[in-house]
Amino acid sequence: MTEPEATPPTAGTATDESPVLRTEGLERRFGGLLAVSGVDLALPPGRTLGVIGPNGAGKSTLVNLISGHLKPTAGTVHVGGKDLTGARPWRVAHAGVARTFQIVKPFRGLTVADNVAVAAMFGPSPVRTPAHARREAAQVLERVGLGGRGDVPPAELSVADARRLELAKALALRPRVLLLDEVLAGLRPAEIDPALRLIDELRRDGLAVLIIEHIIQAIAAISDEVLVLHHGTVLTQGPPRQVLSDERVVEAYLGHRYTRKNRS
Numbered sequence: 001m002t003e004p005e006a007t008p009p010t011a012g013t014a015t016d017e018s019p020v021l022r023t024e025g026l027e028r029r030f031g032g033l034l035a036v037s038g039v040d041l042a043l044p045p046g047r048t049l050g051v052i053g054p055n056g057a058g059k060s061t062l063v064n065l066i067s068g069h070l071k072p073t074a075g076t077v078h079v080g081g082k083d084l085t086g087a088r089p090w091r092v093a094h095a096g097v098a099r100t101f102q103i104v105k106p107f108r109g110l111t112v113a114d115n116v117a118v119a120a121m122f123g124p125s126p127v128r129t130p131a132h133a134r135r136e137a138a139q140v141l142e143r144v145g146l147g148g149r150g151d152v153p154p155a156e157l158s159v160a161d162a163r164r165l166e167l168a169k170a171l172a173l174r175p176r177v178l179l180l181d182e183v184l185a186g187l188r189p190a191e192i193d194p195a196l197r198l199i200d201e202l203r204r205d206g207l208a209v210l211i212i213e214h215i216i217q218a219i220a221a222i223s224d225e226v227l228v229l230h231h232g233t234v235l236t237q238g239p240p241r242q243v244l245s246d247e248r249v250v251e252a253y254l255g256h257r258y259t260r261k262n263r264s
């Protein structure tokens with residue numbers, strides 16, 4: 001008997017291209033406000049999805065719905081094929097999803113290193129002993145550029161270093177999906193490129209990265225795809241060059257007058 005030439009993957013087969021994160025029809029209402037509505041996304045390992053949109057577009061709400069910090073009013077969230085719709089944050093973290101917060105949230109009573117060690121002890125493949133967790137923390141801190149700052153309290157960190165700590169805490173969970181909510185905010189221009197290089201390195205290591213960012217050049221440089229949220233819905237999604245030259249996107253950011261003026 002001859003072998004079939006090619007067997008198409010059946011639904012649910014784990015190939016490199018099958019999404020590790022998928023949302024379908026994701027929706028969140030706050031009273032009369034639809035903060036997120038009908039959001040479908042599929043993110044494979046080793047890819048970066050940039051999420052942009054004006055203030056209040058629903059970007060952080062989208063991350064909160066994926067990470068379990070908010071429950072959707074409709075739609076689904078799957079991680080690695082597992083339905084995690086409405087699951088609590090610790091369950092989502094255990095499924096391999098780590099996130100940073102737009103407003104940084106360290107444990108103020110712990111040192112920088114212990115903040116990261118705590119995360120290492122509670123990840124999906126938690127390390128067993130505090131000593132092991134501290135070793136892990138030291139490695140992660142080195143990787144994000146906080147090598148010499150492990151012993152200080154988080155309150156002593158600069159804005160940029162506080163963002164690095166957010167990232168270190170997320171990485172200590174050893175995630176397969178990384179949700180970054182404005183990790184570049186407050187960084188000086190010279191600090192942005194190294195941060196982007198690190199995020200891209202993480203992607204090359206196989207992480208699926210969803211990054212929310214207002215710096216469009218950064219998003220264009222780092223994303224395989226860009227998704228534009230506007231009033232909670234997906235305005236458009238595609239390769240960065242195509243999306244960022246879309247007149248509807250320019251208009252969403254800058255308003256009608258800008259696009260009209262630039263046409264004349």
Ligand SMILES: Nc1ncnc2c1ncn2[C@@H]1O[C@H](COP(=O)(O)OP(=O)(O)OP(=O)(O)O)[C@@H](O)[C@H]1O
Pocket residue numbers: 030033035053054055056057058059060061062102
């Ligand atoms: N807990 C909440 N209760 C009520 N309304 C909320 C809540 N969280 C967010 N919203 C509203 O939902 C909408 C989307 O907010 P969200 O924070 O997701 O926007 P964003 O795109 O992250 O904005 P920014 O760029 O300013 O961070 C806004 O109108 C916001 O006021």
Ligand SMILES: [Mg+2]
Pocket residue numbers: 059060061102
């Ligand atoms: Mg936000």
